Amino acid sequence: MPLKCLKICLWRMLLKLLKVKEMNISNLLKLAIYALKRNRMRALLTMLGIIIGVASVIAMLAIGEGSKKSIKDQISSMGTNLVSVSPTSQHRGGVELGNAAAVSLTIKDMDAIRAECPSVSDLSPEVRANGQAVFSNKNWPTSLFGSNTDYLRIKLIEVSEGRSFTEQEVKGAAKVCLIGETVLENLFGKGTNPIGLSIRYKKVPFTIIGLLKSKGTNTYGQDQDDLLLAPYTTVQKRVLASTFFNSIQSSAIDEFSTKKAAAEMEQALRKSHKLKEGSENDFRIRTQEDLVTTSSSVSNVLTILLGAIAGISLLVGGIGIMNIMYVSVTERTREIGLRMAVGGRGKDILMQFLIESILLSIIGGVIGIFVGIGASQLIGLLMKWPVVVLPASVILSFLVCTVIGVFFGWYPARKAAGLNPIDALHYE
Amino acid sequence: MSKIIIEVKDLTKEFHVGDVTVRALKGVNLSITEGEFIAIMGASGSGKSTMLNILGCLETPNSGSYILDGVDMSELNKDALAALRNQKLGFVFQSYNLLPRTSAIENVELPLFYNNKVDAKERRERAEKALVRVGLKDRMGHMPNQLSGGQQQRVAIARSLVNDPVVILADEATGNLDTRTSYEIMALFQELNSNGKTIVFVTHEMDIARFTSRNIVFRDGQILRTEDVKERFNAVEMLKNLPVADAVETSKS
Numbered sequence: 001m002p003l004k005c006l007k008i009c010l011w012r013m014l015l016k017l018l019k020v021k022e023m024n025i026s027n028l029l030k031l032a033i034y035a036l037k038r039n040r041m042r043a044l045l046t047m048l049g050i051i052i053g054v055a056s057v058i059a060m061l062a063i064g065e066g067s068k069k070s071i072k073d074q075i076s077s078m079g080t081n082l083v084s085v086s087p088t089s090q091h092r093g094g095v096e097l098g099n100a101a102a103v104s105l106t107i108k109d110m111d112a113i114r115a116e117c118p119s120v121s122d123l124s125p126e127v128r129a130n131g132q133a134v135f136s137n138k139n140w141p142t143s144l145f146g147s148n149t150d151y152l153r154i155k156l157i158e159v160s161e162g163r164s165f166t167e168q169e170v171k172g173a174a175k176v177c178l179i180g181e182t183v184l185e186n187l188f189g190k191g192t193n194p195i196g197l198s199i200r201y202k203k204v205p206f207t208i209i210g211l212l213k214s215k216g217t218n219t220y221g222q223d224q225d226d227l228l229l230a231p232y233t234t235v236q237k238r239v240l241a242s243t244f245f246n247s248i249q250s251s252a253i254d255e256f257s258t259k260k261a262a263a264e265m266e267q268a269l270r271k272s273h274k275l276k277e278g279s280e281n282d283f284r285i286r287t288q289e290d291l292v293t294t295s296s297s298v299s300n301v302l303t304i305l306l307g308a309i310a311g312i313s314l315l316v317g318g319i320g321i322m323n324i325m326y327v328s329v330t331e332r333t334r335e336i337g338l339r340m341a342v343g344g345r346g347k348d349i350l351m352q353f354l355i356e357s358i359l360l361s362i363i364g365g366v367i368g369i370f371v372g373i374g375a376s377q378l379i380g381l382l383m384k385w386p387v388v389v390l391p392a393s394v395i396l397s398f399l400v401c402t403v404i405g406v407f408f409g410w411y412p413a414r415k416a417a418g419l420n421p422i423d424a425l426h427y428e
Numbered sequence: 429m430s431k432i433i434i435e436v437k438d439l440t441k442e443f444h445v446g447d448v449t450v451r452a453l454k455g456v457n458l459s460i461t462e463g464e465f466i467a468i469m470g471a472s473g474s475g476k477s478t479m480l481n482i483l484g485c486l487e488t489p490n491s492g493s494y495i496l497d498g499v500d501m502s503e504l505n506k507d508a509l510a511a512l513r514n515q516k517l518g519f520v521f522q523s524y525n526l527l528p529r530t531s532a533i534e535n536v537e538l539p540l541f542y543n544n545k546v547d548a549k550e551r552r553e554r555a556e557k558a559l560v561r562v563g564l565k566d567r568m569g570h571m572p573n574q575l576s577g578g579q580q581q582r583v584a585i586a587r588s589l590v591n592d593p594v595v596i597l598a599d600e601a602t603g604n605l606d607t608r609t610s611y612e613i614m615a616l617f618q619e620l621n622s623n624g625k626t627i628v629f630v631t632h633e634m635d636i637a638r639f640t641s642r643n644i645v646f647r648d649g650q651i652l653r654t655e656d657v658k659e660r661f662n663a664v665e666m667l668k669n670l671p672v673a674d675a676v677e678t679s680k681s
């Protein structure tokens with residue numbers, strides 16, 4: 001009922017706008033529909049232009065937006081309000097020691113952060129060894145990560161089978177580890193329960209106490225399941241024979257505090273490293289937001305690119321509509337002459353053409369929206385690419401195409417309707 | 429005394445093509461009473477069509493007055509002229525001018541679409557009646573390209589009748605048709621005329637003009653002479669007398 005009211009209101013407005021009075025709209029609507037039926041091919045081609053324009057804008061922007069979202073999702077899956085510290089390469093006597101040789105982070109820094117940074121909740125060192133994991137006659141090259149018990153919470157890693165290690169085991173440098181899905185698959189075969197089995201890493205035997213839940217590959221194509229995780233003490237003492245950390249990973253108390261946590265950590269670390277006023281940091285602190293902004297600026301470029309392609313297809317579709325409408329009015333000038341000869345007024349003719357192009361544009365636009373959304377979903381499904389259909393893209397492309405369609409239906413018709421009936425009738 | 433339907437005084441019409449001015453009508457006076465069947469005759473270029481188009485309100489004269497059924501044309505704007513064409517005039521063109529890919533009945537309905545007082549039901553009924561009247565009862569759903577020239581012209585005549593006009597204007601309505609079909613069309617016009625319709629018929633063919641009641645001969649944009657037709661042809665009789673060979677030959681059209 002309100003819909004019908006709206007329809008009547010819109011018609012009234014349109015009529016007022018065109019200063020059309022005492023005209024039988026339902027008659028003109030019928031004439032417009034007859035005319036469209038009579039020229040099915042032309043109607044289809046016009047609609048095709050609109051459909052392609054609308055659908056491509058929707059699909060392109062959906063793909064662009066999808067990639068942006070997936071990068072954001074993956075970054076947030078990297079951890080909870082993550083703030084990470086890594087040593088920077090240092091210059092000592094002109095010799096660059098490189099990141100691997102960085103030696104600046106130790107347990108002292110951990111203690112300093114824990115003592116002085118109220119915005120940090122979870123905190124864990126990360127040490128990393130590279131080598132072969134060996135089980136009976138099979139081996140698999142993988143990384144062995146060492147951490148404390150906070151690590152799983154910080155990095156949003158879950159244990160799907162067995163358990164994680166305890167504080168006791170960290171203190172005692174116990175030879176226990178958790179195993180990633182990829183390693184499990186390559187050493188034992190998929191689906192095997194590895195709990196209680198023993199593997200060797202750099203000649204050190206580890207008892208498997210848990211299986212890590214799969215996280216898949218990240219945006220950069222890295223397999224996030226190809227790892228072993230053990231207490232950092234074990235990795236430091238028994239595997240690496242070192243007291244340094246590759247990095248310190250932490251969670252801020254909430255998502256708004258990562259910047260604050262980073263600032264506090266910088267203070268604490270400068271103090272613990274005894275860095276003089278004005279000297280450079282020998283570490284680098286990155287928050288999760290830093291990662292999000294760099295990555296999404298990349299996908300912004302992608303979205304702009306796709307948007308530009310969509311814009312061009314919209315333009316091409318629009319020019320197509322324009323052409324067909326223009327040619328059709330020229331073709332139909334004699335028909336217009338006849339209509340005027342039997343009593344059609346200029347505004348009746350104009351109105352009929354306007355209704356024709358509104359019908360075409362709206363039907364084409366609606367089909368375009370469905371095709372666009374369908375194509376987006378299909379692309380998402382086939383290419384395993386996330387798609388996010390933006391309501392704004394739907395509205396914008398629909399409006400642009402409809403306006404183009406209606407305008408170029410109306411404009412040439414206005415010229416023809418202004419002709420003398422006899423001139424229109426004798427038009428060659 | 430019958431009522432005067434058309435009253436034209438000192439009508440002139442000029443066309444400008446580049447620098448050249450063509451004086452198509454140079455002061456025409458004419459009056460036509462109800463029930464007349466007029467033939468406007470003359471050589472090609474003498475101004476017949478221009479005259480008819482002005483009578484049909486498809487074109488406006490440069491000067492002079494034209495009163496149609498009591499209404500002074502010079503006082504009407506474009507929209508009012510359209511309404512007048514819609515309610516008082518019927519047109520038949522040489523080239524039929526039917527809408528392509530549109531059935532006979534829908535073609536005949538067309539003028540009524542522009543008349544608010546006629547609803548869908550009445551529109552269909554009147555169109556059917558008009559088609560029956562021109563002898564196309566069985567062809568209502570046919571498309572123009574499924575009809576012969578004569579049949580297409582009948583559809584056009586039905587279309588000109590459907591709004592019950594005060595006058596039917598025809599411009600070389602038999603110009604594209606062979607003799608037999610022309611006579612058939614003239615028989616139809618004669619029948620309409622005998623039922624009271626006023627008809628103005630432009631033609632340059634002498635024999636066709638003999639079917640009408642009065643001939644107005646144009647030359648150079650002026651009326652040369654007006655004459656009542658003495659021995660008027662009866663189209664139905666003429667058709668009976670047409671040679672058989674001709675009938676066989678043209679029965680297809």
Ligand SMILES: Nc1ncnc2c1ncn2[C@@H]1O[C@H](COP(=O)(O)OP(=O)(O)O)[C@@H](O)[C@H]1O
Pocket residue numbers: 443444445450451452470471472473474475476477478479
């Ligand atoms: N639209 C027009 N533009 C220019 N000249 C025209 C136009 N219509 C008719 N004429 C000229 O007016 C004259 C009369 O034309 P018309 O009435 O068509 O003659 P008829 O129908 O008797 O053959 C002709 O010289 C013709 O060239």
Ligand SMILES: [Mg+2]
Pocket residue numbers: 476477478
């Ligand atoms: Mg002529």
